[in-house]
Amino acid sequence: MKPYQQIAIDECGEPLVPIPPEHFAFEIPHHYQKLGAPYDNSKADSPYYLRQGVVDSLIAAQTQLQQNHPKWKILIFDAYRPVEVQQFMVDYTFNQIALAQGCDFPVSEDKRQVIIEHVYQFWAVPSLDRATPPPHSTGGALDITLVDQNNRRIDMGSPIDEISERSYPDYFANSNHPQEEQHHRHRQILKNAMINAGFQQHPNEWWHFCLGDQMWAWLTNQNNSGSQLIARYGRY
Template identity: 85%
Template sequence: MKPYQQIAIDECGEPLVPIPPEHFSFELPHPYQKLGAPYHNSKADSPYYLRQGVVDSLIAAQMQIQQTHPNWKILIFDAYRPVEVQQFMVDYTFNQIAVAQGCEFPVSEDKRQVIIEHVYQFWAVPSMDRATPPPHSTGAALDVTLLDDNNLPIDMGSQIDEISERSYPDYFGNSNDPQTQEYHHRRQILKDAMIAAGFQQHPNEWWHFCLGDQMWAWLTNHNNSDSQFFARYGRY
């Protein structure tokens, strides 16, 4: 169990709604759908759904970015992710790492344990327990990046879902190299806008933000020792 999963959930019952396309861009076709992820079994026909309150805050973040970069736009890479899709992607990532490491299948138990621990540094456990839902399965977490004036993705120094230390939000923070300093600056623009709108950022992923789920409550409590927040969004 990860620390944030100890946070209690007081489900508010807010609906899952489509993310409005007039405000944002989307990763199309969606990479997980291309791989065959089973969205057809879920309560939404695509990843591009969030709880209503999270959508409202995301719109506020977009407006914040456009105050300083009028033609920049938030690109939604991923949002609502049913537990079945979480399981699919954990299995896919595990297999990719195993192949890259030259493992024979079936993978030996000791090697399997090493790989799965590495996978779970970046992917949440696909738990069906309502007390410990994967963040994306609540409709309160999303993966985002930025598009520039030409509607092209801005280079943030690593790809979304990259399993490496380069994905840590502040990985380039202490660099003296102008190019990597720019990566950090771009990440900060995204982070500052999302935090101002009420989101919290995943400690290991520059692209992952959440609002109202267990991770959000845990990070909020951690950053404000005199507060005691609970999650208001559980598994949807």
């Protein structure tokens, strides 16, 4: 169990709603759908859904971003993710790592344990327990980056979903290399817009932000001594 999963959930019943296309850019076609992820039985007709309050705060973040970068937009890479899709992507990531390491299939139990621990540094456990939902399955978490006026991605120094230390938000913070300094500035621009709108950032992923779920409550409590927030979004 990860520390944030110990946070209590008091489900508020807020609806899952589509992210308004007029405000943002989108990853189309959606990467996980291209891989064959099972969205067919989802409660939303696309991955681009969030809780209503999260959408409202996301629009506020976009407004904040454009005060200093008027031609930039937030690109939505992923948002609501059913537990079945979470399981599919955990399995897919496990297999990709195993292949990259030259493992024979089926993977031996000792090697399997090492790989799955590595996977779970970045991917949440696809738990069906209502007390420990994957963040994306609550409608309170999303994966994002930035694009310019020509819909070209702003260079963040590593791709979304990369399983490496380069994914850590402050990985380039102490670099003296001009390009890496720019990567850090770009990550900070994204982070500042989201934090100012009430989101929290995943400690291991520069692209993952959350609001209202267990991770958000846990991070908020960690950052504000004496705060005892609980989650308002459970599994949807």
